[in-house]
Structures are given as C-alpha cells and as structure tokens.
Amino acid sequence: MTVLRKSPSVVYWLGDKLYLNITNRCSNDCYFCLRRFKDGVRGFNLKLRGEPSSKEVVAELQKVIWRKRWKEVVFCGFGEPLMRLDCILEVTGWVKRFHEKVIRVDTNGHGCLLNEGRDVARELREARVDRVSVSLNAQDEGTYNRVCRPKFQGAFEKIFEFVEKAKEAGLEIEITVVRIPEVDVREVREIAKRREVEFRVREYLPCIW
Numbered sequence: 419m420t421v422l423r424k425s426p427s428v429v430y431w432l433g434d435k436l437y438l439n440i441t442n443r444c445s446n447d448c449y450f451c452l453r454r455f456k457d458g459v460r461g462f463n464l465k466l467r468g469e470p471s472s473k474e475v476v477a478e479l480q481k482v483i484w485r486k487r488w489k490e491v492v493f494c495g496f497g498e499p500l501m502r503l504d505c506i507l508e509v510t511g512w513v514k515r516f517h518e519k520v521i522r523v524d525t526n527g528h529g530c531l532l533n534e535g536r537d538v539a540r541e542l543r544e545a546r547v548d549r550v551s552v553s554l555n556a557q558d559e560g561t562y563n564r565v566c567r568p569k570f571q572g573a574f575e576k577i578f579e580f581v582e583k584a585k586e587a588g589l590e591i592e593i594t595v596v597r598i599p600e601v602d603v604r605e606v607r608e609i610a611k612r613r614e615v616e617f618r619v620r621e622y623l624p625c626i627w
Contacts, residue, residue: 424463426439426463426466427462429478430464432460433489435492436490437491438479439495441497441502442465442495444497444501445532445568445569446568448567449565450565450622464496475505479513483513488519490549491520493521498525498526500528500532500533503529503536511546514545521546523542526566528570531570531573537583539587539589540583540587547589554594556606557602559574565598581593581613585615593613593615594618595620597619597621598622
C-alpha cells in the first residue's frame with residue numbers, strides 16, 4: 419500500500435514528467451475526478467493547504483528540476499491550472515529562461531471563461547508554453563453537463579472557442595477523453611479530427627493509485 423507524504427506537494431513526478439500542482443480549485447465538479455476518491459497519486463499528497471505563490475513554485479522546482487532529463491514540465495494537479503493564469507506565465511518564464519524544458523498545460527478548456535477579457539491562448543504562447551491538453555470528456559453538451567457538472571453555463575461550447583484560439587496562437591493542441599461509460603470515444607475522436615487537433619484517450623483506473 420502506497421503511503422502518502424504528509425506535506426502537500428506542489429511539484430511531483432510520474433515517470434519522466436514533472437507536474438506542478440498550483441491549485442485545488444476547479445470550475446468543473448466531474449463525478450469521476452480522482453480527487454473525489456484519493457488525496458494524491460503515487461505517494462504524493464496533492465491536497466493543498468493553500469495556493470503557492472509563483473516564487474514558491476519556482477523554489478520547489480529548483481529542488482528537483484536538475485535530478486534527471488525531464489521530458490516535460492506539466493501544469494496539472496488537483497485543480498484547474500488556468501484559474502491561476504498569471505502563475506503559469508511567471509513559472510513558465512522561469513523554466514524557459516533557465517532550463518528550456520517543454521511546457522504543457524492540462525486544462526478543462528475553460529480558460530476564456532475563467533479569465534474574461536484576456537486573450538489566454540496568446541498569453542500562453544507569448545510566455546512560451548508549448549502544448550495544451552484539453553479534457554473534453556464528452557461528445558455533446560448534455561453528456562458534458564451530466565458528467566463534468568461545470569459551474570458555467572455554455573461551458574461545452576466555450577471549450578471549442580478556447581481550442582480554436584489556441585490553434586491560432588500556434589500552440590500544440592490535443593483533446594483528451596476519460597474512458598467512462600457515458601462517453602462515446604469514437605465520436606469525440608471525430609470531433610478532434612474535425613478540429614484538426616490531436617486526440618488521446620485516458621484510462622479511468624483510480625484503483626492503481
């Protein structure tokens with residue numbers, strides 16, 4: 419049985435990727451979300467006591483970024499990273515300045531809703547974020563509202579607005595889906611194909627943690 423670290427982790431790793439857990443807040447309340455059942459992953463406690471500042475995230479990164487040749491640095495934890503856009507921009511700037519790693523943001527695609535009035539995709543690209551992985555997790559709005567339970571009305575369509583803006587900004591984009599009974603994986607694959615973006619299926623296996 420894996421024992422979680424007592425102190426919450428801002429930086430954690432799985433394989434050759436470093437992950438940044440910068441918030442536990444989210445604009446969705448997905449019934450399948452791992453944080454509903456677990457306090458962390460692979461021995462890392464991801465239940466934050468408070469949100470780390472950009473300087474605190476960098477300080478934690480400095481402790482581990484030299485340990486191996488990490489393939490990516492990924493903003494992904496127990497919350498929606500784009501709720502803290504400025505933190506992403508600042509930390510990305512530091513990583514690119516000193517370590518030149520590939521930067522990915524895993525998001526629910528609500529960036530435009532969470533940062534009204536800002537060109538989120540352009541700001542990410544200008545900060546030199548490389549890739550964005552958008553969790554769609556449904557083939558239509560009705561299914562999305564049932565399984566993801568967004569806090570915003572019309573969130574499903576806004577995801578596609580974000581995807582198109584990200585493409586225009588020159589970011590590498592993929593749409594992902596969790597393999598759960600409600601989701602028609604083939605239909606979501608076709609959605610990604612029509613949008614001319616990459617597609618990836620994420621297996622739902624919370625028991626492995």
